[in-house]
Amino acid sequence: MLSFAKRYPARGAAALLLLLIWYSVAFYVRLARQAEFPLPQETATAFLRLLANQDKILDHSLYAHLGASLERWFMGYTAGVAWGLGLGLAGAMLPGMGRTLAPLISVIHLIPGLAWIPIAILLVGINQRTAILLISLTAMPPVVLSLQQGLKATPEEFIMLSRMCGEGPGRRFFKVQLPAALPHLITGLRLALANSWRVVVASEMVVGTGLGLGYTIMQSRWTLDYTTAFICIGLIVVCGLLAEHGFFGMLEKVTLRRWGMSR
């Protein structure tokens, strides 16, 4: 990890670079293509008006769109993690089942989230549940795979110690193998979160249901409201960063970093 003294100047420089690229692209588009490419200050002003609820996007407030996306994300991710953990644990307890499932999960893992759309539509039609099904299908494989990998990576000595202490298989699993698998599992949960967030936005573009950040971005094709689209892209990034650093940063602080287990 970088020290504070190195991290903050680097971040400031990155932000400046981003602004520089933004302005360059904006001026190029305005000059060469005569199109109104939103400038940073325009985007900022529009964002403040949306925050203050003075403007609406497609008849809804910014908060409604953001809330709809976050709700889909939360529901899809929770469902994906739940059956990911369920399958992973079942596979660990019944090795035969684990071996049968492993190739299937790997195949599912390779299918991009959006490629599930035909199957999802056939299964549940086009509605809120479509997006949640897509999201959970993308979130599940990394959880199963990381759990299996983590369990496999448990040091042999830990298992030997547990057997020497006379611990049974159940206690050994929950008190030795599962905690030993935690670094892998957290990495998997993290990957699942990032993957599923991307699918939230993408699925809203396709199976749009009137609300959501992805839906808004897609609609800017027709409304020509690019400034709003830019704001939504920014919000997507912020949500991803908050989940990544806020939630997982805290989770790792109370587990892996406290135990010196970070990989």
Place this chain on the structure above:
Amino acid sequence: MKRGEVVLEHVSHAYPGSDGAVSVIDNLHVTIAPGELFCVLGPSGCGKTTLLKLIAGFAKPTGGRILVSGEKVTGPGPERALVFQQPQLFPWLTVAANIERGLRRRFHQTAPRRKKLVELLDLIGLEAFADHYPHQLSGGMQQRVALARALALEPEVLLLDEPFTALDQLIRERLQDELLRLNRELGRTMLFVTHNTQEAAYLGNRIMVLSQGPARVTRLLRIPLPHPRRRGDEKLWRLERELYLHCGCCSETPDLYLIPANSSEGQSP
């Protein structure tokens, strides 16, 4: 049968290989007395660790049998505690919780378990670190906790697999002295595996020298020096030198300074 006695009866072990079985241990036949600090000395990869795993019960010998306190070893158990080269503490548990894992089997109630825990922490001199996590401790302290966790099982035999090899010399010598103190105070049988001649000469009551794999006994020696031994002592130095020659890595013939413990016991015909 005596508690803490370890009997190896013509123990052999082989792994199945691509072209026939690969012999790792060949016909070890020796009796280790209760309370003895018995060193097994041999080059790396000669099958010393396999021998400990067999005694600990994590593998079955393909030939012969192993008796501990008169009972045949059939699987792992707390009466044969193994200490590894690396401390192998559970990183998600504090020092106290790591040691308690070993105590849980015998002490179901919290109060006596706590009392025993305090005793063990006192024994290794780490009372102040009870609530620390392993990664906050130095390598030497971690290995002491590993020792305490093994002792928490109240084993009849302590099996030590090069436990001090990964430590720097000063810490290693301190822990060697602590191990001698534990051996004296607790009177437990200790089987100490090492590839370090100096360590074997300093610690052992007897030393079994093994050949490069498959492990055969090349010498079984009783060390005629009483404990406590003085590091840098001339006799100890000569012992080390002879052990080095006995290891068979060198073409010089050893002078017969050491007294064979029991020539018929070391290698059966």
